[in-house]
Amino acid sequence: MLETLSRPKPVSVDTANGSAVSVTNLHIRFGADDSSFTALSDVSVEIPTGSLVTMLGPSGCGKSTLLRTVADLVHISDGSVSVHGQTPRKAREGRDFAFVFQEATLLPWRNVIDNVRLPLLVGKREAGATYADPEELIALVGLKGREKAMPHELSGGQRQRVAIARALVTRPRILLMDEPFGALDEITRDKLNEELLRLWQETGTTILFVTHSIPEAVFLGQHVLMLAAHPGRVKEFMKVDLPYPRTLSMRDTVEFIRVTAHLRTLLGEC
Amino acid sequence: MANALPSHAEGRALVDRNRFKMLDSVGAVALRHLPATLAILGCILLWQLVVWGFAVPTFMAPGPLDVIEAFGENAGVLWSNFLPTLMEAVLGFVFGNVVAVLLAVWFVYSPLAERAFYPIAVIVKSIPIIALAPILVLLVGNGIAPKIIIAGLICFFPTLVNMVQGLKSASPAMLDLMRILSASNSEIFWKVRLPSSLPFLFAALKIAATSSVMGAIVAEWIGSSYGLGALIIEATYNFRSPLLYATVVIAASLAVVLFFAVSFAESKIVRWKPTTDH
Numbered sequence: 001m002l003e004t005l006s007r008p009k010p011v012s013v014d015t016a017n018g019s020a021v022s023v024t025n026l027h028i029r030f031g032a033d034d035s036s037f038t039a040l041s042d043v044s045v046e047i048p049t050g051s052l053v054t055m056l057g058p059s060g061c062g063k064s065t066l067l068r069t070v071a072d073l074v075h076i077s078d079g080s081v082s083v084h085g086q087t088p089r090k091a092r093e094g095r096d097f098a099f100v101f102q103e104a105t106l107l108p109w110r111n112v113i114d115n116v117r118l119p120l121l122v123g124k125r126e127a128g129a130t131y132a133d134p135e136e137l138i139a140l141v142g143l144k145g146r147e148k149a150m151p152h153e154l155s156g157g158q159r160q161r162v163a164i165a166r167a168l169v170t171r172p173r174i175l176l177m178d179e180p181f182g183a184l185d186e187i188t189r190d191k192l193n194e195e196l197l198r199l200w201q202e203t204g205t206t207i208l209f210v211t212h213s214i215p216e217a218v219f220l221g222q223h224v225l226m227l228a229a230h231p232g233r234v235k236e237f238m239k240v241d242l243p244y245p246r247t248l249s250m251r252d253t254v255e256f257i258r259v260t261a262h263l264r265t266l267l268g269e270c
Numbered sequence: 271m272a273n274a275l276p277s278h279a280e281g282r283a284l285v286d287r288n289r290f291k292m293l294d295s296v297g298a299v300a301l302r303h304l305p306a307t308l309a310i311l312g313c314i315l316l317w318q319l320v321v322w323g324f325a326v327p328t329f330m331a332p333g334p335l336d337v338i339e340a341f342g343e344n345a346g347v348l349w350s351n352f353l354p355t356l357m358e359a360v361l362g363f364v365f366g367n368v369v370a371v372l373l374a375v376w377f378v379y380s381p382l383a384e385r386a387f388y389p390i391a392v393i394v395k396s397i398p399i400i401a402l403a404p405i406l407v408l409l410v411g412n413g414i415a416p417k418i419i420i421a422g423l424i425c426f427f428p429t430l431v432n433m434v435q436g437l438k439s440a441s442p443a444m445l446d447l448m449r450i451l452s453a454s455n456s457e458i459f460w461k462v463r464l465p466s467s468l469p470f471l472f473a474a475l476k477i478a479a480t481s482s483v484m485g486a487i488v489a490e491w492i493g494s495s496y497g498l499g500a501l502i503i504e505a506t507y508n509f510r511s512p513l514l515y516a517t518v519v520i521a522a523s524l525a526v527v528l529f530f531a532v533s534f535a536e537s538k539i540v541r542w543k544p545t546t547d548h
Contacts, residue, residue: 068446071450072449072450073446073449073450092450092452093452095452097450098450099446099447099450101443101446101447102443103441103443105441105443105444105446105447107444107461107462107465108542108543108544109465109468109540109541109542118451118461119451121461122448122451122452122453122454122457122461123451123452123453123454123457124452150541150542150543151542152542152543152544
């Protein structure tokens with residue numbers, strides 16, 4: 001498994017101890033000048049390479065917008081975003097990141113393995129790039145034997161597993177996740193959280209994870225980026241001092257409770 | 271390995287079980303359609319009894335037995351008039367739907383074209399077909415062309431509307447996904463937009479299958495000497511009521527057969543169900 005996923009790291013400064021994503025004085029405005037709406041105002045943050053950063057904030061704080069800006073889905077009004085030293089557009093074209101949506105967004109007319117293969121069939125493929133084996137990825141997310149199943153035959157949690165396998169097939173260096181487990185029940189969510197952590201530790205992929213759940217943000221994150229709303233801005237970028245591998249029982253430790261309480265207070269101020 | 275393969279006896283048992291399963295399914299289908307079959311037979315019987323009981327003259331309303339007789343007597347006439355109507359309906363179905371699908375694709379990629387031509391499509395749709403038929407006869411003559419055009423026009427509108435909606439039905443998240451994968455417009459069309467439009471397209475094609483027969487027959491009413499439509503007019507004017515009824519039965523059967531042909535194609539092509547994540 002490890003061999004399939006660990007991508008040969010290019011020798012450059014940003015991989016040593018630099019930032020996978022660096023956001024500088026970012027402003028995002030939607031709409032025309034007179035009726036424009038400011039989604040993000042003067043956001044600056046550095047996402048260290050290989051880290052797992054969770055983004056938290058009240059609704060309307062622009063956490064999804066920030067993620068979508070990194071993914072080149074939103075036009076930058078002012079400031080800059082750099083992904084491994086490149087513009088989001090170049091990073092997208094170079095398959096530097098993959099995106100996991102809240103909905104699994106599988107193509108319902110393709111079976112599991114064909115959905116996982118989709119990124120290998122469309123868009124610009126770099127010459128000589130090596131991709132992960134779809135079958136191994138399906139096994140990695142625990143769906144071995146369901147390769148030929150159609151999406152409507154899977155549960156919500158299984159569909160999201162397929163979506164994660166699809167995201168990993170291009171061996172992205174960054175995984176952008178927009179409330180990926182938000183629509184799932186708590187038990188499935190806990191399980192997928194643990195598996196995501198395992199995956200992150202095995203692959204060394206940088207993960208940016210948007211959530212609206214404080215416990216989820218703390219359980220997963222090395223760092224938690226808290227945003228405030230109206231306009232969206234950085235409230236706090238804090239480190240979570242809990243060792244990995246993390247287990248679900250850690251949610252009862254003093255440190256976990258201290259951090260979640262602190263974030264809850266911050267959220268109240270936003 | 272030995273216990274993985276069924277023994278000879280077990281193999282026989284498996285075959286038998288499958289045979290029983292097949293018999294079961296045939297039986298189940300028959301049982302499911304039994305009420306409808308009985309009801310239809312009952313109606314036909316009632317019809318015959320009313321015709322006999324009230325001594326209804328045959329020219330006014332023939333009984334089922336008269337109609338069956340008419341089938342036998344006029345088999346040649348019915349067949350030779352059935353073929354042109356079938357051809358008109360099928361060609362109209364094909365042309366009407368192909369034009370509608372191509373136009374829908376154009377509309378989806380060019381909002382300007384949609385704003386410009388959608389109203390025209392609505393206007394054409396609002397002209398009663400029966401009023402359009404004489405106009406077309408004057409325009410393109412009395413051959414097969416006006417019939418195909420009318421059968422096509424009647425298919426055109428439902429398919430256009432549904433196909434536009436279907437091509438727009440791809441979820442925003444799916445389109446975001448394709449953008450992140452740097453997919454080209456044609457990849458997005460073939461891999462996302464077209465497949466997601468198919469359930470919408472087939473809903474329209476099923477309507478079009480039956481209405482194309484209606485279009486062909488209506489077109490044949492206006493100055494035509496062949497086809498089921500012409501036969502209906504001729505049989506009516508000559509008080510050959512059993513032949514009229516037989517013609518109507520053939521026309522209805524044609525529509526039903528076309529409908530089931532489209533349904534069959536749909537069941538082979540659209541083998542997925544939409545998934546909702548919430």
